[in-house]
Amino acid sequence: MTFREALKSGKFVVTAEVGPPKGVDMKEFLDNAELLRPRVTAINVTDQQSAVMRVGSLTAARLLKDHGIEPIFQMTCRDRNRIALQSDLLSAYVQGIENVLCLTGDHTFLGDHPTAMPVFDLDSVSLLYAAKQLEAGKDLAGKDLKGAPHFYLGACVTPGAEPLGPQLLKMEKKVKAGAQFFQTQAVYEPKKFETFMKRAGKFGVPVMVGIVLLRSVAMARFMNKNVAGVHVPDELINELDKAENKVQKSIEIAARLINQMKGMCQGVHIMAIGLEARVPPVLDACNL
Amino acid sequence: MIVSELKPWNVIQSYLANDKKVFILGCKGCAEVSKTGDEATVLATKKQLEQEGKTVTGWAVADFLCDRALIKFKLLPFKSQVESADSVLVMTCGIGIQAAAAVIDKVCHPATNTINLGGARGEWPGAERCRQCGDCVLEYTGGICPLTNCTKMLINGQCGGSKNGRCEVEPEVRPCGWQLIYERLEKLGKLDYMKDTVRVKNWNKMQPPPALRSTIKWSIDQPDIAPTPTTAKEVAKK
Numbered sequence: 001m002t003f004r005e006a007l008k009s010g011k012f013v014v015t016a017e018v019g020p021p022k023g024v025d026m027k028e029f030l031d032n033a034e035l036l037r038p039r040v041t042a043i044n045v046t047d048q049q050s051a052v053m054r055v056g057s058l059t060a061a062r063l064l065k066d067h068g069i070e071p072i073f074q075m076t077c078r079d080r081n082r083i084a085l086q087s088d089l090l091s092a093y094v095q096g097i098e099n100v101l102c103l104t105g106d107h108t109f110l111g112d113h114p115t116a117m118p119v120f121d122l123d124s125v126s127l128l129y130a131a132k133q134l135e136a137g138k139d140l141a142g143k144d145l146k147g148a149p150h151f152y153l154g155a156c157v158t159p160g161a162e163p164l165g166p167q168l169l170k171m172e173k174k175v176k177a178g179a180q181f182f183q184t185q186a187v188y189e190p191k192k193f194e195t196f197m198k199r200a201g202k203f204g205v206p207v208m209v210g211i212v213l214l215r216s217v218a219m220a221r222f223m224n225k226n227v228a229g230v231h232v233p234d235e236l237i238n239e240l241d242k243a244e245n246k247v248q249k250s251i252e253i254a255a256r257l258i259n260q261m262k263g264m265c266q267g268v269h270i271m272a273i274g275l276e277a278r279v280p281p282v283l284d285a286c287n288l
Numbered sequence: 289m290i291v292s293e294l295k296p297w298n299v300i301q302s303y304l305a306n307d308k309k310v311f312i313l314g315c316k317g318c319a320e321v322s323k324t325g326d327e328a329t330v331l332a333t334k335k336q337l338e339q340e341g342k343t344v345t346g347w348a349v350a351d352f353l354c355d356r357a358l359i360k361f362k363l364l365p366f367k368s369q370v371e372s373a374d375s376v377l378v379m380t381c382g383i384g385i386q387a388a389a390a391v392i393d394k395v396c397h398p399a400t401n402t403i404n405l406g407g408a409r410g411e412w413p414g415a416e417r418c419r420q421c422g423d424c425v426l427e428y429t430g431g432i433c434p435l436t437n438c439t440k441m442l443i444n445g446q447c448g449g450s451k452n453g454r455c456e457v458e459p460e461v462r463p464c465g466w467q468l469i470y471e472r473l474e475k476l477g478k479l480d481y482m483k484d485t486v487r488v489k490n491w492n493k494m495q496p497p498p499a500l501r502s503t504i505k506w507s508i509d510q511p512d513i514a515p516t517p518t519t520a521k522e523v524a525k526k
Binding site for chain 1: 449458
């Protein structure tokens with residue numbers, strides 16, 4: 001069953017992500033993907049995440065496909081103008097990649113090349129719109145295509161944003177522009193997620209809750225300070241701090257969060273960020 | 289000096305479609321030279337609107353709409369006229385429109401596009417900055433420019449990097465522009481603007497139009513009218 005079919009079937013869908021390396025040694029990338037393969041429907045390939053220069057997500061997604069893993073190709077608007085973005089959408093389809101997660105992307109200033117020129121010619125909304133135009137056989141300039149692609153288009157939303165209003169308006173705009181599924185920013189507060197889903201449910205588009213595995217207390221504090229829309233409550237930080245076996249505790253917390261939220265949404269998207277080995281035990285604890 | 293041009297009349301009509309009563313605000317600064325906000329243009333606009341069945345509750349032409357204090361001062365005698373209007377049509381550059389929106393609790397429709405001068409102007413005109421994009425979107429953003437207020441120049445809404453109303457890129461100095469726009473549109477009851485249309489920017493309009501190129505830096509750069517030909521010859525000899 002493909003990722004699109006799985007979400008359409010109404011069953012609870014699990015996805016995870018892998019990040020391409022900085023450099024050309026793809027072994028760890030593929031090992032991580034192999035580790036996740038038996039447990040997930042599809043795997044996201046991040047696009048120079050956090051504005052850090054790496055192997056491109058299109059090539060890395062193609063590698064997954066060659067290994068029999070269904071990729072979700074992440075695209076940001078930070079590094080390419082509308083010509084390159086549309087071209088990469090066509091290139092993805094030609095290589096049999098149909099799942100595309102359309103993102104605006106982190107600012108270059110936050111990455112490892114802070115002096116680079118940020119592009120943002122398009123943004124998440126207009127990228128979705130561009131993909132829909134291509135599906136209709138036209139490019140953004142209105143020119144005819146010789147053969148039209150078909151995509152399964154996704155987008156991101158931040159359920160923990162304060163205030164939530166601007167995020168929900170943008171989510172609605174993304175649905176209108178063509179988003180068919182959402183994978184959210186990391187959530188650590190099930191109550192907040194419930195409030196969010198009550199308002200987001202009316203859009204009728206499947207939402208997969210984002211889970212980032214906690215590596216350490218320091219990481220949780222760092223996210224609270226620096227990552228917009230992500231808040232790890234003090235109780236969780238204390239719980240992790242007090243635990244003797246931190247690895248076991250981080251697995252336990254992630255599993256508990258998924259169990260608390262899986263009844264509220266259509267799937268879970270796990271961002272392990274180097275802790276891929278902990279994903280199978282987390283899913284075991286959730287019977288997923 | 290800032291150069292603006294009137295938006296096409298059908299665009300201005302569309303902005304005012306749901307407003308019966310309008311106050312018009314013009315400018316005696318650059319907009320007078322551009323003939324977009326001078327008294328004659330304001331009066332011609334008033335006449336046209338009245339012919340089309342609108343009520344113009346009043347009009348004023350301020351000395352410099354780019355100055356919030358001057359706008360406030362200028363509008364004092366027109367308080368009731370502004371208050372009785374559904375909206376204000378602002379006939380000046382992008383800075384003046386934003387300055388007007390900052391002091392008037394009404395929808396401030398932009399009547400102009402501000403044209404790019406190609407960097408000839410070395411000013412930093414206050415908090416309300418204008419990128420001279422040539423395709424003004426202030427109508428849809430509550431009179432707050434997303435091109436100057438959003439670090440990523442996003443025109444379709446807030447990204448995921450907004451934290452406590454600040455931009456994650458430089459939170460100490462930068463508010464999230466889309467948070468400001470959201471709050472302003474909420475106040476005006478126009479939040480629907482944030483989800484209505486997918487916008488794709490025409491960056492081509494950020495180039496100065498050819499007609500303006502003869503008046504600014506380009507004229508200096510042209511070899512036939514270069515100001516220091518003798519110096520150039522001397523350099524060539526050496």
